[in-house]
Amino acid sequence: MRKLAMAMVLGVMLTQAHADTVQPTEMNPRILFENNNLGNCLACHTVLNHPEMTAGNIGPPFIAMKERFPDKEKLREIIYDEQLNNPDTIMPPFGRNKVLTKEQIDVIVDYILQF
């Protein structure tokens, strides 16, 4: 519990530090994945193998990603615009609404596939 609290405090501090320094050309996978102005993946998805990375339970957890997504393209499409598959989803259309560039989405896809 204490560890989780520490991780959350650290996480908040980190994201705040990043918020001022985020570049539109940001390519650091961890920053793209975590920052609340960029991917903000942890807001809704948990990483089951890393309990310290738990802040949300809205989306499906990141687990067995390579087995679930043998085709990378499927994962890329979900991040680009999940509304195409699932019109009433809460998942933001990161690519269509230009929250992330295509190149940034590629970096996130590769990052998530490690889980």
Next chain:
Amino acid sequence: MKASALFLILSFSLTAFAGEVVHTAGESETTAAATLAALRAYYQVTIPDVKGDAFVDGALNFNAGARQYNDFWEKRFKDDFDQPDEYRQAFADGKTLWDKPFSDGKSFSDCFPDGGRGAAAGYPKVDNHGAVVTFERALNLCLEMHHEQPLAYDNMKTIGALSLYARRLSDGARIHIEVKTKAEEAAFNRGKMLYYTRLGQLGMSCASCHIQQAGKTLRSEELSPVIGQEAHFPVFRPNRETAQLSVVTLQVRFQGCQKNVKVAQPFALNSAELNDLEYFHTYLSNGLPLHSGAFRK
């Protein structure tokens, strides 16, 4: 040149309104009563432990730690020795404004039946022109009627404090909003449309979080159901770094949600859009007891 500017403005305002609707509970129902019934039925399935007046506690229902933290502040609010200065000051400012006679000798208590007791539970109302009048707008209309300057809707030290105090006069009164006339139905439907429409760069609707995902956790905060949200506003919220409390009215909170989903230009306070939204939003809390000045983190 002019035509192209007009076209630009039009296309922007169209994208703002012609958004995609999220089809979730209550969206397809055509009357106010049916919408509320559908939401209650949905929550009975998704958050079955939240019942009756417990809806007023919103997200606190889903997180024991959050409830403990909230109780800690609420206890301080009631403690004469430990009462936070900002809390005491806001109610004192509100009372001063409420009691101060206008230049014609009248005061706010003359604008509402029973000196304002219980009045807030019947707001927002729809006026003769079909426009929604929120309780804050009614306070300003009272000032205007007595030839006084209305208060700015973004000034939490004036309208925020006044609303806090004036709503406290209705403490425990149960919200009763009627949607009966054609004008009321139209206002309800306009507010409802906005509630289910995706907004901002993140393309999320109010309903995405507070209906579809209510009870779930988002970036370590639980999402409250729409039913019950309106009952405890204005709220006191602490500054993230200093824990300094500030008053937040419902429409300022609406703007906060819009900023969260990256709406470039949030709807203005007391705009027709936010007033319609507040009318729809308040109807859904019908029957729940008012308690202004609650703590929310």
